Amino acid sequence: QVQLQESGPGLVKPSGTLSLTCAVSGGSISSGNWWSWVRQPPGKGLEWIGEVYHSGSTNYNPSLKSRVTVSVDKSQNQFSLKLSSVTAADTAVYYCARNDGWCQDYWGQGTLVTVSA
Amino acid sequence: QSALTQPASVSGSPGQSITISCTGTSSDVGGYNYVSWYQQHPGKAPKLMIYDVSNRPSGVSNRFSGSKSGNTASLTISGLQAEDEADYYCSSYTTSSSYVFGTGTKVTVL
Numbered sequence: 001q002v003q004l005q006e007s008g009p010g011l012v013k014p015s016g017t018l019s020l021t022c023a024v025s026g027g028s029i030s031s032g033n034w035w036s037w038v039r040q041p042p043g044k045g046l047e048w049i050g051e052v053y054h055s056g057s058t059n060y061n062p063s064l065k066s067r068v069t070v071s072v073d074k075s076q077n078q079f080s081l082k083l084s085s086v087t088a089a090d091t092a093v094y095y096c097a098r099n100d101g102w103c104q105d106y107w108g109q110g111t112l113v114t115v116s117a
Numbered sequence: 118q119s120a121l122t123q124p125a126s127v128s129g130s131p132g133q134s135i136t137i138s139c140t141g142t143s144s145d146v147g148g149y150n151y152v153s154w155y156q157q158h159p160g161k162a163p164k165l166m167i168y169d170v171s172n173r174p175s176g177v178s179n180r181f182s183g184s185k186s187g188n189t190a191s192l193t194i195s196g197l198q199a200e201d202e203a204d205y206y207c208s209s210y211t212t213s214s215s216y217v218f219g220t221g222t223k224v225t226v227l
Binding site for chain 1: 118120149151153155157162163164165168169174206208210213214215216217218219220221
């Protein structure tokens with residue numbers, strides 16, 4: 001059973017960089033799956049952020065592409081998200097997930113990141 | 118990319134059937150058979166209910182079914198139960214090699 005766990009600061013200052021890591025257990029990040037980040041502002045809907053393959057290949061949401069970097073660390077069996085120039089609009093619960101084909105089948109529990117001075 | 122359009126809310130009585138629509142464009146829903154549906158209870162992570170338009174993952178009740186016609190996908194829940202009360206989101210792969218989620222639908226069991 002694959003498990004994913006997000007970690008990182010819960011508070012980020014405006015104009016700063018949000019950094020999160022997703023630890024994968026119960027399976028290998030080099031398994032042939034893509035790995036995604038999804039976020040959900042409080043009381044709002046889901047937004048896909050981007051994905052990474054174990055080779056380092058990435059795809060991003062066009063509306064966030066200029067500010068997002070998703071990377072993989074095979075030695076640690078984890079992948080990461082960096083979102084730069086954050087504003088209050090980036091306050092959200094951030095989820096990491098495993099892609100299976102063209103859907104997300106395993107999800108982390110989510111971590112709330114608040115952007116505030 | 119714009120979010121896929123879903124009704125804000127749908128309700129039904131126990132035992133009834135309800136259908137949630139998900140409308141996109143030829144660049145997403147209409148262009149691929151890669152529509153998935155997720156159930157989300159308050160404070161919980163989304164759960165995959167349907168993938169590739171109409172396939173159910175192992176362990177998901179056969180009361181949940183999916184379909185697609187043109188640029189609109191649908192999720193039907195038959196034999197509605199109290200535990201089905203949740204938010205539901207559709208998602209589609211897009212021509213931008215990305216994914217787009219729907220606006221979300223709150224299902225209420227009366």
